[in-house]
Amino acid sequence: MAFFYGFLSLNGVPGVGPIPDIPASIVQLYIMPVVDLDPEQPWLDINGEDAAYDMMQIRFGMTQPEDFPGMQGGVAEVWRDLEVFTNLSSGTYEEPGEKEDDKPLTWVMLTGRPITRFTASTAMQDEMQSSLILGSVFVLGSLTIGFRSPKQAVVTFVPIFLVVVWLYGLMYVSGASLNIVTVTIATISLGVGIDYCIHVTERYREGRENGESHNDALAAVGGACGLALLGSATSDIAGFLVIALSPMGLFANFGIFSAAMIALSLFASLVLTTAALGLITSSSEEVTDHSPSSGTEEG
Numbered sequence: 001m002a003f004f005y006g007f008l009s010l011n012g013v014p015g016v017g018p019i020p021d022i023p024a025s026i027v028q029l030y031i032m033p034v035v036d037l038d039p040e041q042p043w044l045d046i047n048g049e050d051a052a053y054d055m056m057q058i059r060f061g062m063t064q065p066e067d068f069p070g071m072q073g074g075v076a077e078v079w080r081d082l083e084v085f086t087n088l089s090s091g092t093y094e095e096p097g098e099k100e101d102d103k104p105l106t107w108v109m110l111t112g113r114p115i116t117r118f119t120a121s122t123a124m125q126d127e128m129q130s131s132l133i134l135g136s137v138f139v140l141g142s143l144t145i146g147f148r149s150p151k152q153a154v155v156t157f158v159p160i161f162l163v164v165v166w167l168y169g170l171m172y173v174s175g176a177s178l179n180i181v182t183v184t185i186a187t188i189s190l191g192v193g194i195d196y197c198i199h200v201t202e203r204y205r206e207g208r209e210n211g212e213s214h215n216d217a218l219a220a221v222g223g224a225c226g227l228a229l230l231g232s233a234t235s236d237i238a239g240f241l242v243i244a245l246s247p248m249g250l251f252a253n254f255g256i257f258s259a260a261m262i263a264l265s266l267f268a269s270l271v272l273t274t275a276a277l278g279l280i281t282s283s284s285e286e287v288t289d290h291s292p293s294s295g296t297e298e299g
């Protein structure tokens with residue numbers, strides 16, 4: 001093996017048939033000895049010591065590196081192909097180890113632009129998914145304090161949480177990959193969509209405080225608040241659909257899924273939230289008896 005690497009470093013790779021020679025300058029881009037080698041004995045350096053190599057580089061072609069779920073499987077296959085080297089390494093893929101007699105390699109690692117992008121994106125996805133859970137807890141707590149009613153807080157929050165679930169399902173059905181952009185949309189939906197549900201719940205509460213019956217308060221949500229929410233959602237959807245016209249795939253997906261998120265939030269607020277408000281109201285609050293008044297006729 002030492003002779004093989006030394007010969008390639010000094011002479012390059014000989015050509016065979018239609019395959020041309022690969023000069024030594026190209027080979028040295030991938031493997032370079034620490035000390036210049038002895039041309040007569042390529043397994044030794046010019047000082048007569050065993051040849052030593054600090055680093056060797058192997059290049060793999062990765063197709064569609066922007067498809068991060070596909071990259072995950074590709075990276076796993078690369079590690080499987082590198083087992084012949086990782087078995088000889090004293091370190092892990094995270095950090096180098098110490099040189100050992102039975103472990104001639106100290107570190108086997110992956111690098112390159114697709115790998116760094118994949119690693120950074122995976123870390124950001126994990127952080128955003130964690131922030132989504134933490135944000136949900138804070139939103140639910142804030143709604144409970146603001147409405148002074150755990151029931152109404154849950155009714156306001158659950159529909160928007162379902163929007164996040166629907167978004168992930170829509171991404172899966174459409175074949176879109178889970179990347180930094182799509183994860184961002186799911187996180188944004190929690191902040192954007194909750195406003196719609198708050199408007200619906202607060203309009204219902206306002207009607208009840210003003211003495212309206214349960215049915216009248218729900219009808220007012222659809223008559224006044226619903227029209228305003230529809231206008232707001234329509235303008236937001238139109239704005240995001242403009243982004244969907246971008247020739248760049250990531251930005252186009254951001255526009256499409258953001259528009260879908262607004263539409264789903266509108267549906268969740270006007271349909272699911274109002275339906276839930278009706279379900280949590282007790283029957284005693286739903287029925288109001290009106291006794292007919294009788295008059296006396298004086299003549």
